[in-house]
Amino acid sequence: AQRVTQPEKLLSVFKGAPVELKCNYSYSGSPELFWYVQYSRQRLQLLLRHISRESIKGFTADLNKGETSFHLKKPFAQEEDSAMYYCALTYLIQGAQKLVFGQGTRLTINP
Amino acid sequence: DTAVSQTPKYLVTQMGNDKSIKCEQNLGHDTMYWYKQDSKKFLKIMFSYNNKELIINETVPNRFSPKSPDKAHLNLHINSLELGDSAVYFCASSQSGVSGNTIYFGEGSWLTVV
Incomplete structure (x- = not known):
């Protein structure tokens, strides 16, 4: 079965600290x-x-097939990064994409 | 120009009522979706239409009935609303055929059933 797991519901870090x-x-x-x-x-x-292996707003994520992981990272957190983050995988069903989301992680950046 | 727009943004209604949420996309996509975000912020797909044809229908009560009059619109009608239907409903669209195509979301409709 297709499943996405985000083990942390809440994550709090200080501004300037690395985020994963x-x-x-x-x-x-x-x-x-x-x-x-x-x-x-x-x-x-x-x-x-x-x-696309791109970096958006300083965030990167690498697919590790061996560990079946896709962790999101940023070297220096900023206050505007505070948000809800969802990891998702998608596959096609008769042309329509089915997005399966993880439970989400609420990231809070403390000043 | 809003790519995926849905109305109303906020809706408060009583149990037992029937309500509709409308969705329109101007991206020229041929596939549209409804997602539900519950009180724990968990997101789950409800329906997907491709060229006005129902493709994905998750285990959603049949009180929920999507209707797609054309490729640019996918409305969600809910009969006999229950307290547990309170959630944020997101409409979305994408172009079919490729698994990695971006799915664009609307701003959400906050439904509160009292």
């Missing part, structure tokens, strides 16, 4: 993995996806 949000997945095929971010009472926004 953990994500593990379970999927039988080759996964397409994403990180979405939701700022307070706003829409979900795509932060990054593993296939």
Whole structure:
């Protein structure tokens, strides 16, 4: 069964400290993995996806197939990074993408 | 220009009522979705339509009935509302065919059933 696990519901770090949000997945095929971010009472926004190997707002994530992980990292946290972060994998069902989300991690950056 | 727009943004209603949430996308996508975010912030897909055809239908009570009049619209009608239906409902859209295509979300509709 396809599943995404984010073990930390809450994560609090100080400004300037490194951040790592953990994500593990379970999927039988080759996964397409994403990180979405939701700022307070706003829409979900795509932060990054593993296939593009990009860095957005200083965040990076590397797919580790051996550990079935896709952890999100940032070397120096900023206060504006405080938000809800969702790891997700997607697969196709008759052309429609099914996004399976993790439980989400609420990241709080303390000044 | 809002890519995925849904109305109303906030809805407070009594148990037993019937309500609808509308969604429109102007991205030219052929696939639309409804997701539910519960009080614990957990997000789960409810429905997906591809070219007006129902593709994904998760284990959602049949009080929830999506309707897609055309590719750009996917409305969600809920009959006999219950307290447990209180949640944030997100509409989304994407272009079909490729698993890694970006899914764009609306701003959400906060439904409170009292």
